Amino acid sequence: MVCGGTAFATTASGGTASAGRPRSRLAVWALRLPLLAPLVFIAPEIVAAIGGRAHSAAHLSASVAEVMGNAAFIVFALMLAVTPLATLTDWRWHVVLRRDYGIAMFAIAMTDLVIAAIVTGDTFPGGFVTRVTGHSFLAAGTLATFLCVPLALTANRRSQRSLGRYWKPLHRLTYMVWAAILIHLLLLFGLRGPAIHAFQVSAPLLLLRLPPVRRWYVTSRRSGEARLSRAAVGVACAATFVVGLAPFIHSFAVSGEQAFLQQPEDR
Amino acid sequence: MTIPSPQRRTRRMMLVVTAACVSAVLGAAVQQIADHGWKAFVYRAPGVGATHDRQDGGASRHP
Numbered sequence: 001m002v003c004g005g006t007a008f009a010t011t012a013s014g015g016t017a018s019a020g021r022p023r024s025r026l027a028v029w030a031l032r033l034p035l036l037a038p039l040v041f042i043a044p045e046i047v048a049a050i051g052g053r054a055h056s057a058a059h060l061s062a063s064v065a066e067v068m069g070n071a072a073f074i075v076f077a078l079m080l081a082v083t084p085l086a087t088l089t090d091w092r093w094h095v096v097l098r099r100d101y102g103i104a105m106f107a108i109a110m111t112d113l114v115i116a117a118i119v120t121g122d123t124f125p126g127g128f129v130t131r132v133t134g135h136s137f138l139a140a141g142t143l144a145t146f147l148c149v150p151l152a153l154t155a156n157r158r159s160q161r162s163l164g165r166y167w168k169p170l171h172r173l174t175y176m177v178w179a180a181i182l183i184h185l186l187l188l189f190g191l192r193g194p195a196i197h198a199f200q201v202s203a204p205l206l207l208l209r210l211p212p213v214r215r216w217y218v219t220s221r222r223s224g225e226a227r228l229s230r231a232a233v234g235v236a237c238a239a240t241f242v243v244g245l246a247p248f249i250h251s252f253a254v255s256g257e258q259a260f261l262q263q264p265e266d267r
Numbered sequence: 268m269t270i271p272s273p274q275r276r277t278r279r280m281m282l283v284v285t286a287a288c289v290s291a292v293l294g295a296a297v298q299q300i301a302d303h304g305w306k307a308f309v310y311r312a313p314g315v316g317a318t319h320d321r322q323d324g325g326a327s328r329h330p
Contacts, residue, residue: 131293136309142295146288150281159277166278173285 024093031097035104038071041256042111048262049119059262061119066255068112069141070248075105076181077201077245080174086207087217087236099155102174106148113145136189144180147173178202194251200244202236 006222045063048056079101116208117128124138133139151173153159160167182202185195207213217233220226271279296321 107305129295130299132301135311137311138297139292143289143292146292149288150285153284154281162273162277163281164274165272170278170281
């Protein structure tokens with residue numbers, strides 16, 4: 001069983017305290033700012049669609065999955081990376097970002113779902129329900145988003161207190177969200193492209209959550225042993241993660257720019 | 268009769284929320300299968316879903 005930092009987690013174990021130092025606080029805010037990028041990119045198309053401009057619904061339909069889908073995956077991967085990063089570096093200042101990224105991922109995914117349900121009638125004829133569950137890959141994506149509802153509802157200190165010892169098991173739902181996202185991408189792309197990259201991103205995140213690996217890393221770091229092995233594992237995991245995530249970031253940047261300029265690629 | 272603790276009550280509430288979310292999606296998916304068949308649900312026609320720079324050579328996008 002995987003363990004450690006369930007996502008959407010609040011930071012009862014010191015994240016807030018270490019994020020309290022001015023420099024850490026600045027870094028945390030700097031890392032929160034990019035969460036607004038998807039909204040900034042897609043906002044002009046939403047405004048145009050609400051204003052009823054010609055072809056705006058088609059533009060939005062063409063952009064929403066690329067912009068919001070990529071953004072949701074990127075933010076989810078970054079949220080999952082918080083705990084492994086703490087394992088690798090012993091940092092605590094960034095732990096506060098886990099909850100922020102989790103809630104942001106939910107907001108982005110839900111926005112994607114709502115917009116898709118409204119504007120993708122040209123691709124998926126039928127009602128709202130067909131547009132979000134009409135195919136297996138759509139159902140998997142929708143399931144991933146809906147599973148985030150209880151997580152987002154309880155991603156606060158009050159819920160953590162109310163649920164007590166039940167809070168952490170509930171937040172292990174994150175792993176089901178993770179599985180649903182991978183299935184969504186697998187059904188959508190098959191064993192190529194983004195699906196492979198998603199598995200590539202997931203591999204080091206999963207590896208560093210495995211109790212024996214995590215225990216070995218933390219113990220040997222504290223005792224100052226196996227420096228070379230630890231460095232090799234750290235570099236390999238970081239490189240795999242970054243190389244896997246880069247195509248998503250590239251795709252998000254390109255489609256985001258096109259959405260912002262309201263020039264979606266020809267379909 | 269034992270009175271559930273506030274923690275258990277909250278836990279039960281969240282289990283209900285989770286079950287409702289999962290049921291909503293699974294129910295809708297089952298309805299789609301019943302209406303259009305398993306093949307239409309699982310297999311997508313070329314051009315449905317994946318973006319063209321990634322897979323299908325001129326496909327539309329998906330939600």
